[in-house]
Amino acid sequence: MFSSKKGQLCVCLIIISVFLLLDACLIFVYFKYFVPLNGKGPVVPIVVTTWNYSTANDRAWDVIARNGTALHSVEMGIAQCEIEQCRHTVGYGGSPDEHGETTLDALLMDGSSMNVGAVGALRQVKSAVSVARFVLNYTSHSMLVGSQATDFALAMGFRAENLSTDYSLEIHRRWKENKCQPNYWQNVSPDPKNNCGPYHSIRYSLPRVKGSAASVNEIEMIDDENHDTIGMISVDHKGNVAAGTSTNGLTNKIPGRVGDSPIPGAGAFAESGIGAAVATGNGDIMMRFAPTAIAVELLRMGYSAQIAAQTVISRISKYYPEFQGAVVVATPYGDVAAACSGWNTFPYSVHARGSNMTIKTIRCSQYLH
Numbered sequence: 094m095f096s097s098k099k100g101q102l103c104v105c106l107i108i109i110s111v112f113l114l115l116d117a118c119l120i121f122v123y124f125k126y127f128v129p130l131n132g133k134g135p136v137v138p139i140v141v142t143t144w145n146y147s148t149a150n151d152r153a154w155d156v157i158a159r160n161g162t163a164l165h166s167v168e169m170g171i172a173q174c175e176i177e178q179c180r181h182t183v184g185y186g187g188s189p190d191e192h193g194e195t196t197l198d199a200l201l202m203d204g205s206s207m208n209v210g211a212v213g214a215l216r217q218v219k220s221a222v223s224v225a226r227f228v229l230n231y232t233s234h235s236m237l238v239g240s241q242a243t244d245f246a247l248a249m250g251f252r253a254e255n256l257s258t259d260y261s262l263e264i265h266r267r268w269k270e271n272k273c274q275p276n277y278w279q280n281v282s283p284d285p286k287n288n289c290g291p292y293h294s295i296r297y298s299l300p301r302v303k304g305s306a307a308s309v310n311e312i313e314m315i316d317d318e319n320h321d322t323i324g325m326i327s328v329d330h331k332g333n334v335a336a337g338t339s340t341n342g343l344t345n346k347i348p349g350r351v352g353d354s355p356i357p358g359a360g361a362f363a364e365s366g367i368g369a370a371v372a373t374g375n376g377d378i379m380m381r382f383a384p385t386a387i388a389v390e391l392l393r394m395g396y397s398a399q400i401a402a403q404t405v406i407s408r409i410s411k412y413y414p415e416f417q418g419a420v421v422v423a424t425p426y427g428d429v430a431a432a433c434s435g436w437n438t439f440p441y442s443v444h445a446r447g448s449n450m451t452i453k454t455i456r457c458s459q460y461l462h
């Protein structure tokens with residue numbers, strides 16, 4: 094009786110041990126082969142840019158190839174796009190606001206010092222990313238906005254210039270002719286769907302269904318030429334990581350609107366030794382999720398750039414299934430990936446040491462929840 098009980102106990106213990114061993118094996122195999130992790134290794138100098146902004150990417154790579162710093166590389170690359178007015182969505186002469194004025198948002202983040210310089214709704218100065226560099230270098234602030242950012246820029250020696258062009262004024266003229274459609278107002282009177290302002294608020298809010306918080310209006314307006322912020326990540330030979338953005342925002346925006354681009358953790362985030370991320374797309378929505386900060390956090394936890402990018406995009410599409418946007422993620426060790434939603438495809442440009450610049454195009458997933 095006694096010995097058979099002992100025998101049963103023994104058998105039990107053996108069975109339990111076998112199961113524990115099997116579990117350990119399964120966990121090992123799962124983490125080794127099924128959860129893509131980013132590995133460390135030698136530093137891979139690289140420049141990664143949203144969209145097919147290849148001359149900007151080349152300009153930034155030039156700085157890296159000459160042993161310049163990642164931060165300088167990002168500033169020079171983005172400045173190139175501001176000069177070229179990349180697709181009229183970066184630099185002067187694009188995206189006029191409701192008054193017809195073009196204003197600029199830009200950000201630079203140095204992932205080695207965690208220093209940031211940014212401008213929001215900058216008026217009358219063309220080189221927004223360079224003003225951001227001056228905020229970074231010559232102040233202990235992180236962001237200056239509006240006319241006072243202009244005052245700062247002029248004091249630092251920048252020129253005041255007219256940011257309107259015949260192109261941007263024509264867009265504005267047509268918008269007014271079209272009863273100010275589309276626009277970004279809601280719950281105001283007169284009805285913003287058929288009227289220009291001035292509007293006043295309706296003092297009760299319309300019921301909103303959870304999970305469909307974005308109005309149809311909000312989504313339809315982000316067409317293919319209304320979202321193409323340049324976001325850039327550079328890794329230099331020493332492994333410093335920097336990131337930055339520049340944009341003239343949304344066409345017909347309400348004056349004073351600032352999107353995700355100049356906000357660290359939203360438009361861009363960088364941390365040397367870990368990696369960086371940049372975002373492009375519907376900034377009003379994306380900035381609510383701190384996507385680039387979270388992507389870098391996922392890299393820190395060991396996830397691959399691919400998992401990091403997909404995770405933050407699917408997080409946003411859980412609440413806004415039709416939002417349009419993309420995130421590009423890179424580590425200083427050569428792991429680069431992007432994820433997007435709401436478009437068919439999304440291109441980004443990569444130049445790493447030992448290879449030529451290539452434009453990679455990914456298909457945008459539809460995330461189901």
Ligand SMILES: *[C@@H]1O[C@H](CO)[C@@H](O)[C@H](O)[C@H]1NC(C)=O
Nearest residue numbers: 144145146147148317440452
């Ligand atoms: C970049 O993409 C746009 C459309 O997305 C296309 O019209 C343009 O030709 C492309 N430019 C280059 C240099 O590939």
Ligand SMILES: *[C@@H]1O[C@H](CO)[C@@H](O)[C@H](O)[C@H]1NC(C)=O
Nearest residue numbers: 158159160161162329330331
């Ligand atoms: C790059 O510059 C650093 C100093 O900033 C220097 O130590 C290093 O040797 C240089 N590398 C090359 C390849 O020139």
Ligand SMILES: *[C@@H]1O[C@H](CO)[C@@H](O)[C@H](O)[C@H]1NC(C)=O
Nearest residue numbers: 162165223226227229230231
């Ligand atoms: C900012 O400071 C760095 C060194 O700290 C310098 O190399 C760079 O030229 C400065 N940039 C500007 C725009 O003054």
Ligand SMILES: *[C@@H]1O[C@H](CO)[C@@H](O)[C@H](O)[C@H]1NC(C)=O
Nearest residue numbers: 254255256257258259260262
């Ligand atoms: C700015 O430039 C546009 C286009 O050339 C011109 O129509 C407009 O009058 C200019 N504005 C000012 C204030 O000079």
Ligand SMILES: *[C@@H]1O[C@H](CO)[C@@H](O)[C@H](O)[C@H]1NC(C)=O
Nearest residue numbers: 444445446447448449450451
């Ligand atoms: C880069 O491009 C040049 C000229 O187009 C070509 O000769 C070279 O083989 C390319 N290098 C690589 C690594 O693809």
